[in-house]
Amino acid sequence: MTRKSGDASRSTIRDVAARAGVSASTVSRVLGGVYPVSAATRGRVMRAVRDLDYVADARAKAIAGVGTPTLAFVLEDITGPSFAHMAHGVEREATRLGHLCLVCSTEGDVRHELEFVEMMRAQRAAAVILVGGTADTPEYRERTHRMADSLASAGSRLVLCGRPPLDPGAPVTVIEYDNEGGAYTLVAHVLAQGHRRVLFLGGRTDHTTALGRERGYLAAHRARGLTPDPALLLHGDFTRDAGHRLMQQALKDDLDFTAVVAATDMVAAGALTALHEAGLTVPGDVSLAGYDDIPFARDLHPALTTVHVPYEELGRLAVRTALEHTPGAPDEHLLLGTHVVVRDSVGPPAPHQRR
Amino acid sequence: MTRKSGDASRSTIRDVAARAGVSASTVSRVLGGVYPVSAATRGRVMRAVRDLDYVADARAKAIAGVGTPTLAFVLEDITGPSFAHMAHGVEREATRLGHLCLVCSTEGDVRHELEFVEMMRAQRAAAVILVGGTADTPEYRERTHRMADSLASAGSRLVLCGRPPLDPGAPVTVIEYDNEGGAYTLVAHVLAQGHRRVLFLGGRTDHTTALGRERGYLAAHRARGLTPDPALLLHGDFTRDAGHRLMQQALKDDLDFTAVVAATDMVAAGALTALHEAGLTVPGDVSLAGYDDIPFARDLHPALTTVHVPYEELGRLAVRTALEHTPGAPDEHLLLGTHVVVRDSVGPPAPHQRR
DNA sequence: TCCGTCCAGGGAACCGGTTGCCATGCTGTT
DNA sequence: AACAGCATGGCAACCGGTTCCCTGGACGGA
Numbered sequence: 001m002t003r004k005s006g007d008a009s010r011s012t013i014r015d016v017a018a019r020a021g022v023s024a025s026t027v028s029r030v031l032g033g034v035y036p037v038s039a040a041t042r043g044r045v046m047r048a049v050r051d052l053d054y055v056a057d058a059r060a061k062a063i064a065g066v067g068t069p070t071l072a073f074v075l076e077d078i079t080g081p082s083f084a085h086m087a088h089g090v091e092r093e094a095t096r097l098g099h100l101c102l103v104c105s106t107e108g109d110v111r112h113e114l115e116f117v118e119m120m121r122a123q124r125a126a127a128v129i130l131v132g133g134t135a136d137t138p139e140y141r142e143r144t145h146r147m148a149d150s151l152a153s154a155g156s157r158l159v160l161c162g163r164p165p166l167d168p169g170a171p172v173t174v175i176e177y178d179n180e181g182g183a184y185t186l187v188a189h190v191l192a193q194g195h196r197r198v199l200f201l202g203g204r205t206d207h208t209t210a211l212g213r214e215r216g217y218l219a220a221h222r223a224r225g226l227t228p229d230p231a232l233l234l235h236g237d238f239t240r241d242a243g244h245r246l247m248q249q250a251l252k253d254d255l256d257f258t259a260v261v262a263a264t265d266m267v268a269a270g271a272l273t274a275l276h277e278a279g280l281t282v283p284g285d286v287s288l289a290g291y292d293d294i295p296f297a298r299d300l301h302p303a304l305t306t307v308h309v310p311y312e313e314l315g316r317l318a319v320r321t322a323l324e325h326t327p328g329a330p331d332e333h334l335l336l337g338t339h340v341v342v343r344d345s346v347g348p349p350a351p352h353q354r355r
Numbered sequence: 356m357t358r359k360s361g362d363a364s365r366s367t368i369r370d371v372a373a374r375a376g377v378s379a380s381t382v383s384r385v386l387g388g389v390y391p392v393s394a395a396t397r398g399r400v401m402r403a404v405r406d407l408d409y410v411a412d413a414r415a416k417a418i419a420g421v422g423t424p425t426l427a428f429v430l431e432d433i434t435g436p437s438f439a440h441m442a443h444g445v446e447r448e449a450t451r452l453g454h455l456c457l458v459c460s461t462e463g464d465v466r467h468e469l470e471f472v473e474m475m476r477a478q479r480a481a482a483v484i485l486v487g488g489t490a491d492t493p494e495y496r497e498r499t500h501r502m503a504d505s506l507a508s509a510g511s512r513l514v515l516c517g518r519p520p521l522d523p524g525a526p527v528t529v530i531e532y533d534n535e536g537g538a539y540t541l542v543a544h545v546l547a548q549g550h551r552r553v554l555f556l557g558g559r560t561d562h563t564t565a566l567g568r569e570r571g572y573l574a575a576h577r578a579r580g581l582t583p584d585p586a587l588l589l590h591g592d593f594t595r596d597a598g599h600r601l602m603q604q605a606l607k608d609d610l611d612f613t614a615v616v617a618a619t620d621m622v623a624a625g626a627l628t629a630l631h632e633a634g635l636t637v638p639g640d641v642s643l644a645g646y647d648d649i650p651f652a653r654d655l656h657p658a659l660t661t662v663h664v665p666y667e668e669l670g671r672l673a674v675r676t677a678l679e680h681t682p683g684a685p686d687e688h689l690l691l692g693t694h695v696v697v698r699d700s701v702g703p704p705a706p707h708q709r710r
Numbered sequence: 711t712c713c714g715t716c717c718a719g720g721g722a723a724c725c726g727g728t729t730g731c732c733a734t735g736c737t738g739t740t
Numbered sequence: 741a742a743c744a745g746c747a748t749g750g751c752a753a754c755c756g757g758t759t760c761c762c763t764g765g766a767c768g769g770a
Contacts, residue, residue, distance in 0.1 A: 010479070010509040012726060023750050028728055035729090038748065053505050058477035059414040059422070060726035063755050067414070068474065078446065084439045091433065091460045095467075100474065103458050105446045112450075119423065119455065122413035124365070150408050154365040240650055269654035276656055295595055299624035301631055301656040367756060378720050383758055390759095393718060415756035418725050 011052040019048040031056060062124070071319060072102040072120040074113060075131040080238065081266070081294040082311050086131055086161065089315025097323055099126060110143075117147050121154050127322035129159040129315075133209030136164040148172040152327070159322045161314060164208045165333060173325060174333045175318050179209055182307040182338035183216025183261075184223075186289055189305075189340055190259050191224055193348045195287060199232045199257040201246050201267050210238075213263050213291060232257055236267070243270025251278050258286060258349040265290035265297045265306055272300055272345075283347035293341050302344035309338050366407040374403040386411060417479070426674060427457040427475040429468060430486040435593065436621070436649040437666050441486055441516065444670025452678055454481060465498075472502050476509050482677035484514040484670075488564030491519040503527040507682070514677045516669060519563045520688060528680060529688045530673050534564055537662040537693035538571025539578075541644055542616055544660070544695055546579055548703045550614040550642060554587045556601050556626055558618045565593075568618050568646060587612055591622070598625025606633050613641060613704040620645035620652045620661055627655055627700075638702035648696055657699035664693050 017024045022041060029035035030045040037045075048054075061067040071094045075083050087103065094101040102125065106112040113130070120128045128151055134140060145166050148158040152171035160166075165174040190198055200217050203210025214233070221228045234250060236242030243262055247270065250257070260275075262268035268290030275282055282288050282302055290297060293308035314336060321332050372379045377396060384390035385400040392400075403409070416422045426449045430438050442458065449456040457475065461467040468485070475483045483506060489495060500521050503513040507526035515521075520529040545553055555572050558565025569588070576583045589605060591597030598617055602625065605612070615630075617623035623645030630641055637643050637657055645652060648663035669691060676687050 013728095014726080024727080025729075025751080026749055029749085032728080035749095036747065041749080053508060055473060055477045055509070057418065057479060057726055058474070059417045059479065060755090061477075061728080062414045063412065063418065063757080064726085064728045065755065066728065077443065078433065079436075079439050079443045081434075081436070081439075084434050084436075087458075088432065088434045088460065091458065092462075095459065100478075101458060103442075103446065103456060104450065105443065107447075118410060119413070122410045122416075123455075124412060124414065153408060154410070240654055266650075269651060272656070273654045273658070295621075296624060296651050299595055299628045299655065301627070303628070368758095369756080379757080380721080380759075381719055384719085387758080390719095391717070396718075412756055415725090416758080418727080419756085419758045420725065421758065 010057075011054050013054075013056065016045065016048045016052055016054050019052065020044040069099050069126040070102060070123055071099045071323075072104065072116070072123070072125040072128045073131065074104045074106060074116050074120075074128065076106055076108050078103070078105060081296070082264070082292050082309065083132065085294075085311035086315040086318075089312035089317075090129060090319050091315075092312075093316040093319040097319065099319070099323070114143070114147075117151070117158075121150055121156065124154065125156055127157045127159055127319065129161055129318050129322065130163055131161045131318075132163065133203075133207045133212075134163055135206035136208045136211075137206075140164075141166050144172075145170045155327070157322045157325055159318050161318045162209065170331070172331060173318070173321050174331075175314060175321065175336070176334070177309050177314060177336040178338050179212025180216040180219065182291065182309070182340070183213040184220045185216075185338075185340050186291070186305075186307050187217045187220035187261055188223065189342070190261060190287060190289060190346055191220060191226070193259075193287065193346060195259040195349050196226065197229065197232065197257040197259075199250060199255060199260045200228075200234065201243055201260060201262040201271055202233060202235045203238050203263045203267075205235050210235075210263050217261060231255065238264045238266060240266045240270035240273075243267030244274050245270070247271035247274035248277075251275075251280075259346065260286060260288045262288070262290050265292045265294045265304060268304055268306070269296070269300060272304075282345050285350060287346040287349070289346050297341075298343065300345070305343045305346040306341055307338050308341050310336055365412075366409050368409075368411065371400065371403045371407055371409050374407065375399040424454050424481040425457060425478055426454045426678075427459065427471070427478070427480040427483045428486065429459045429461060429471050429475075429483065431461055431463050433458070433460060436651070437619070437647050437664065438487065440649075440666035441670040441673075444667035444672075445484060445674050446670075447667075448671040448674040452674065454674070454678070469498070469502075472506070472513075476505055476511065479509065480511055482512045482514055482674065484516055484673050484677065485518055486516045486673075487518060488558075488562045488567075489518055490561040491563045491566075492561075495519075496521050499527075500525045510682070512677045512680055514673050516673045517564065525686070527686060528673070528676050529686075530669060530676065530691070531689070532664050532669060532691040533693050534567025535571040535574065537646065537664070537695070538568040538616075539575045540571075540695050541646070541660075541662050542572045542575035543578065544697070545614050545616060545642060545644060545701055546575060546581070548614075548642065548701060550704050551581065552584065552587060552612040552614075554605060554610060554612040554615045555583075555589065556598055556615060556617040556622050557588060557590045558593050558622075560590050565590075565618050572616060586610065593619045593621060595621045595625035595628075598622030599629050600625070602626035602629035603632075606630075606635075614701065615641060615643045617643070617645050620647045620649045620659060623659055623661070623700075624651070624655060627659075637700055640705060642701040642704070644701050652696075653698070655700070660698045660701040661696055662693050663696050665691055 017027045104116040148170045159173045290304045290306040293306045297304040372382045459471040503525045514528045645661040648661045652659040
């Protein structure tokens with residue numbers, strides 16, 4: 001077994017050329033593979049390459065115009081299961097299409113987001129995918145529109161994935177999934193079981209994903225001629241801890257409800273534990289539903305009724321659509337459907353609770 | 356609100372120079388910030404930069420030696436919660452230390468792993484972090500040793516994170532956590548409750564993480580003078596589906612056990628559902644324990660007794676240690692401790708089951 | 711007024727590759 | 741034997757930056 005001597009610094013194409021007794025161009029051509037090179041020369045070059053354990057500098061190739069393209073993925077926190085699944089879809093599709101994949105977590109900080117997008121522009125990323133809901137303010141639209149223009153003028157492309165669209169004219173690809181529709185169907189299902197007081201464990205009040213789901217909740221009520229009690233709308237993070245805390249508080253405050261709809265499965269998980277801790281059964285005493293259909297949802301007890309979102313597909317679509325986009329072509333705006341997965345956590349309200 | 360005219364192609368430093376009426380060197384110096392430039396010139400340059408929405412090409416800077424360093428993170432599947440937490444730690448620490456973060460999923464394919472490492476070497480990544488257990492074969496050691504040498508000779512560094520160490524002498528940083536010790540303590544806890552027939556839902560038989568946990572399971576038995584029934588050792592993937600399937604099979608085969616130890620919390624989750632489906636209560640009829648302490652573990656019902664692994668810390672440590680490493684310094688090998696988190700899923704065996 | 715100094719900024723080499731263009735030498739044909 | 745033609749490989753320009761080195765002009769002091 002031969003081990004290369006650890007020559008402290010990487011070798012260049014010229015080192016290889018010198019060792020093979022040819023010019024750098026020849027080495028480049030041998031490695032490129034297309035240009036005709038005699039077998040003998042090719043052999044010597046390959047030998048030198050192996051001896052020196054040479055790999056061409058990807059950055060140098062990139063600036064010469066023959067590099068592996070890169071694609072960037074900016075999200076809030078890879079730890080969220082739905083983000084992770086999107087990331088997985090993005091990563092798979094990116095490598096399938098021969099792209100490298102950079103990921104950045106913003107931790108929810110807008111400044112980080114801006115910095116990262118600027119960096120990705122400097123990296124000449126083929127596309128930048130921004131993932132996850134956000135506050136849909138004029139400032140957001142303005143800032144993001146600017147990003148889109150910057151990237152577009154650099155030959156790159158901004159993709160908004162599960163994020164509110166911009167004003168028409170912004171050079172941006174938008175891939176959304178139907179938060180409002182999914183929540184509407186889910187809450188309609190809950191109401192159809194006979195529930196009339198449904199607690200909603202929502203997200204931050206400025207967050208589009210949370211807001212969309214909340215709108216669905218309200219719309220489903222309206223469609224039945226109901227007006228939900230505002231006291232039943234609670235707000236927190238999209239974490240199991242927030243769900244746990246909110247649910248505890250709701251029980252402590254003695255809120256009157258027969259069902260709970262959580263804005264995400266994680267929130268539902270925390271809420272479920274709080275219900276259990278309070279000695280309540282689900283769906284006997286209280287019904288519970290989530291949103292996202294993460295793999296774990298089946299393993300809650302009872303198995304969680306929730307809304308399935310094709311997160312991985314979302315990610316794959318985001319990169320495919322972005323990379324297929326040709327400048328000048330119309331901007332795509334895709335809206336993926338969701339569907340309710342009925343499991344065991346929603347049932348009719350207990351007889352004594354009916355009104 | 357001014358919108359830049361979409362000039363189809365990115366502008367170069369020379370474009371900026373021309374627009375500002377100075378030379379490229381001056382632009383570079385203005386942007387660099389240190390070299391003395393007159394206020395008037397600086398103003399003109401900045402103006403041109405803004406007008407053209409110019410960002411210096413990061414790849415060109417990199418090859419000139421002043422780029423943002425990069426760091427690569429190679430894992431099997433970002434979708435696994437423990438991987439996601441490691442990734443989070445890596446990403447945070449990397450950006451904290453001013454590094455960009457590339458991530459690649461291998462989908463468990465060794466060829467992909469090799470390809471990716473080669474690419475990262477071409478990218479001149481400051482470090483390559485390989486994450487997650489693997490088959491610890493001579494071929495693995497040989498191949499990984501070669502990777503380590505290649506990277507080292509290119510001035511980069513290989514980090515193995517939760518992965519078996521190589522032969523001494525390989526230029527590699529190893530950060531492990533104690534699979535065997537954690538499993539040992541966990542199983543000892545289960546045995547101390549009085550269980551004597553403990554079903555082990557393990558991972559693939561060639562996977563070091565799975566194997567370490569299995570060794571802990573065996574060692575805990577031996578320490579009590581017990582020899583576990585080989586029929587109680589089952590093997591599958593680290594997914595909730597595998598756990599579900601394995602548990603169903605075990606019940607169908609009428610295996611004799613009073614407790615179940617799953618190799619991961621995901622597996623435990625699937626197993627729990629299978630137990631519930633069979634009408635068994637936990638821990639009344641059967642005790643159940645997991646491994647990893649993912650956030651969700653608290654929300655299973657009953658809350659899962661498991662082993663806490665500091666995954667995020669693991670990730671942070673991996674990048675910090677790798678980047679602090681100076682060539683020639685001794686190779687670090689860190690072993691992080693784990694601890695059992697006692698919750699509600701393990702209890703004494705039912706009286707009629709005792710023997 | 712003349713000369714030395716200092717400072718802003720330009721020219722050119724360099725980072726590590728790719729590739730268009732051209733020179734060389736060998737082969738094949740008449 | 742002479743010449744056309746092709747296979748082969750070197751030179752140099754270029755990709756988009758940085759930085760060393762040097763020049764020209766303004767300024768201050770003698």
